[in-house]
Amino acid sequence: MSTMNAVVLDEWGGALAVETVERPDPGPGDLRVDVRACGVTRTVENAVQGGLSADPDLTPRVPGHEFAGVVDAVGADVDGFAVGDRVVAYFYLTCGRCDACRRGDTNQCTDFGGWYGVDRDGAYAESAVLPAANALPLPDAASFAEGAVAADGVATPVHVCERADVRDDDTVLVLGGAGRIGYHLVQVAGLRGAHVVAADVVDDRLAHAETAGDHVTAVDASRDDFAAAIRDATPYGDGPSVVVDTVGDLDTLREAWTALEMGGRFVSLTTHHDRTFDPPMKEYVVKEASFVGSRYATKDEVVRAARLVADGRVEADVGDRLALADVPDYHRRLRAGRTAGMGVLEP
Ligand SMILES: [Zn+2]
Structure with missing residues (x-):
C-alpha cells in the first residue's frame, strides 16, 4: 500500500491537520492527479466551516478544489486522457445528462452531485482522484499555480462578464x-x-x-x-x-x-x-x-480562463506559496482576513 501526506478536516467547522493517509486509486471514470498547485481560499474556508454541506457522513474529508496537476493514473472506462496530461479541475460534480449540462450551462446542473473537495476528497494532498469529467486541459504555457488561480479566480469573472x-x-x-x-x-x-x-x-x-x-x-x-x-x-x-x-x-x-x-x-x-x-x-x-x-462558471469558461492566463492576457494574482504543513495556519489567516493574493499550496 502506498501512502501520501494530506490535510484532513476532522468534522465541518473542526480542525485541519496534516496526516499520512492511503494514496487513493482511481475508480472507473476517474483520474489520479499528481497535485502541483491548489488554491487555499475563502471558498475552501467556507466549505471547511460547513457553508456548502454540513453532512457529518462526509467527514473526515480532504478539502481543496481549485487545483492543477499532472495525470499519473487513469481509471477504467476513461477515454481521452493519458498519464502525463496537464489538467485543471472543475469544482462542481455535474451529471452530464440534464438539460442544463447538455446546453453547456454546467454550473446550473439540475442533478447536482455536490462539490469536489466537499462530497468527495479534494486536492489538499500529494495525489487527488478526480472524475475525468471534471478534468479540463491546462495549456503548456500556464504554470500550475496560474492554472490553480484560473480554476475559480479567473473563471468566475469570465462568467460574470458573460452574465452582465x-x-x-x-x-x-x-x-x-x-x-x-x-x-x-x-x-x-x-x-x-x-x-x-x-x-x-x-x-x-x-x-x-x-x-x-x-x-x-x-x-x-x-x-x-x-x-x-x-x-x-x-x-x-x-x-x-x-x-x-x-x-x-x-x-x-x-x-x-x-x-x-x-x-x-x-x-x-x-x-x-x-x-x-x-x-x-x-x-x-x-x-x-x-x-x-452569477454562480461559479461553466466548464467552457474554466478552459477559457486557463487560456487567458496561459497567453498572458490575465495576470494571475498569486500570493503566498505554501507547503501542506502551512495550510492549517493559512486558514486561520483567511478567517482573520489577513491574506493578500491567492495562497497556493504546492504539496
Ligand atoms: Zn446536469
Whole structure:
C-alpha cells in the first residue's frame, strides 16, 4: 500500500491537520492527479466551516478544489486522457445528462452531485482522484499555480462578464476589487474594453487594485460619500452601468445601488445565508435596472480562463506559496482576513 501526506478536516467547522493517509486509486471514470498547485481560499474556508454541506457522513474529508496537476493514473472506462496530461479541475460534480449540462450551462446542473473537495476528497494532498469529467486541459504555457488561480479566480469573472454582457461602453464597479475574484474581474472586464472602478478598503488594498491595469480607478468603499465618489470616478459622471458585488456588505451595496446608471445591471456573487438586499420595486422600474445572480462558471469558461492566463492576457494574482504543513495556519489567516493574493499550496 502506498501512502501520501494530506490535510484532513476532522468534522465541518473542526480542525485541519496534516496526516499520512492511503494514496487513493482511481475508480472507473476517474483520474489520479499528481497535485502541483491548489488554491487555499475563502471558498475552501467556507466549505471547511460547513457553508456548502454540513453532512457529518462526509467527514473526515480532504478539502481543496481549485487545483492543477499532472495525470499519473487513469481509471477504467476513461477515454481521452493519458498519464502525463496537464489538467485543471472543475469544482462542481455535474451529471452530464440534464438539460442544463447538455446546453453547456454546467454550473446550473439540475442533478447536482455536490462539490469536489466537499462530497468527495479534494486536492489538499500529494495525489487527488478526480472524475475525468471534471478534468479540463491546462495549456503548456500556464504554470500550475496560474492554472490553480484560473480554476475559480479567473473563471468566475469570465462568467460574470458573460452574465452582465460587459462591453466597451460599460463602466464596471467591482466591490472588493483587490480580492481574489475582484482583482481578476477588473482585468477580464478590461479585456472587453470596459472602464473599471475598483472599490475596496485600506490603502494597500486600493493600491493593489490599481495595479490591475490603466483602465482602473480605485475608490475607498469606507468613505461617507461613497456613492458620489463612485459617480465621480466614472468617465462621464453617470455612475457605473454594471455593479459586481463580491463582498456582501449591505451598506456598500445600498451606496452602489444609488450610484447605478440608468439601465444598469447589478450582479451578486455572494452567498451569505442571512443577508437580504431589497430595494423598493419602483426603483427597478424607474432605472430599468436588472438584478442578476452569477454562480461559479461553466466548464467552457474554466478552459477559457486557463487560456487567458496561459497567453498572458490575465495576470494571475498569486500570493503566498505554501507547503501542506502551512495550510492549517493559512486558514486561520483567511478567517482573520489577513491574506493578500491567492495562497497556493504546492504539496
Ligand atoms: Zn446536469
